[in-house]
Structure formats: C-alpha cells, structure tokens
Amino acid sequence: MHLFKKKYHSLRNEIESLFYIKALESSSEIDIQTLESKGRTRNDLLDRNYNRKIWSSFFEELKDRFPGLKIKDITHGQQPGFSLDVIIESQLLNHIGASLNIYLYVSALLPYYALLASDSVKIDRSPSPFPSERAKNSGFKSCNIYCSPNELFEPHYSIIRKMVLDHFLDFKQIPMEILFEKFPGLRTDEQDVDKNIYEAVFAGEIDNFFHLKGDKSFPKEDWY
Secondary structure, three states: OHHHHHHHHHHHHHHHHHHHHHHOOOOOOOOHHHHHHOOOOHHHHOOHHHHHHHHHHHHHHHHHHOOOOEEEEOOOOOOOEEEEEEEEEEEEEOOEEEEEEEEEEEEOOOOEEEEEEEEEEEEEOOOOOOHHHHHHOOEEEEEEEEOOOOOOOOOHHHHHHHHHHHHOOOOEEOOHHHHOOEOOOOOOOOOOOOOEHHHHHOOOOOOOOOEEOOOOOOOHHHOO
16 A cells, blocks of 8 residues: 555646646636635645545535435545546446446546536346356446536535535535546556546546536536
C-alpha cells in the first residue's frame, strides 16, 4: 500500500500537467478567499484524510436523503478517491436483469468529481442454477452512460449533484469527452499503460466496454 501511495504521489505532477491542460482551459482559478471564509484552504481540497471525513458525512447524509434506495459505498483500498453506487431501480425476470444506477466518483488527487447515470440490461444466455456455472456462461450486457440528468434519473441526479457541490467546495465535474480520453504513458500500476484519465484519477468500477451516451444537457460552463 505504501508503494502504491508513493507511485500516485510521483504521478501527481504528470496527472496535473496532462489533465489541467485538457480540462481546465476555460475554467477559473479556485477562489481562495471563498475557501478561507469557510475554514478551508487549497491544500484541504487535495488532502485525502480531510476529504475522507467529508465523504463520510456526505455518504450518511445521502442515505438519510434517500431512505428508500440502496446506496453502496464502492470505494476500494487502492482507489485514489471515493465512489458510491445509488440503485434507483433493479429488476430481474427470467434471467433478464435491468437496472438504473447513479455512480459518483470523487477524486482525492484533484478537485474533481464524476457523476454518471447508468441504464443497463443484462441477459444470461444459458442460465444455470449453480452460481459457479453461471459465472462461466456467456451473456449479453448493454449499458448506456449519461453525464447529465434525463427523465430516467430525475430528480435523483440533480439532488446528488447539489449535495456534492455543498460538501466538496469548488470541485468541478469532468466532461465525458475528457473523462474517457486516454493519455499515453499515464500509469496507475506497474502493468497498465495508456490509462484514460477516468481510471487514473478515479479508478472506479464502470466497465470500459459500455456504450457511452454523453448527452450534454448542461451548458459547457457547468461541466468543469
């Protein structure tokens, strides 16, 4: 774990130089006076321990806000940030599963977050009553990813987005075209090269083969 943290620390300058150029060309500087008036500094934005406390508070408040929904903290030990899964709807009928989810990723490396809505369908082509056999069977999975609210996810998406902005001051949302863009040479471990910025900054659980529908309901200035 120490080696992993050291690796991310050494990559930080590279991530910032690559990512800021792509995602912050038209964004404004963080308002330090505003942060200080709320008892925070620029360094607080990038302090994992500091942000972990905020994340814990945010997570508990989110569960209180949506008591009828299943909300899972899917942050894992090597992730350079925090993530959760909000299950809006989930159905399983005759080996066909459908679900509506909202995934939130908050970076501990940079003051950015990603809020993705997922509309997915999964079909087991040759179902088996035995779990070990089901894992071996081929299946079909389709998933549409949205990065702005639509009729499937309102009002949950907008409420969660507002809560993020209330807790993580001055964090910016990353646009879809930046989120999944690859930067050659950007590494997150010994083996993986050519990581996209989403994996490098968030390292979440969204599969890369999902079909992406990055609808742009938000104006550009609200994306980052």
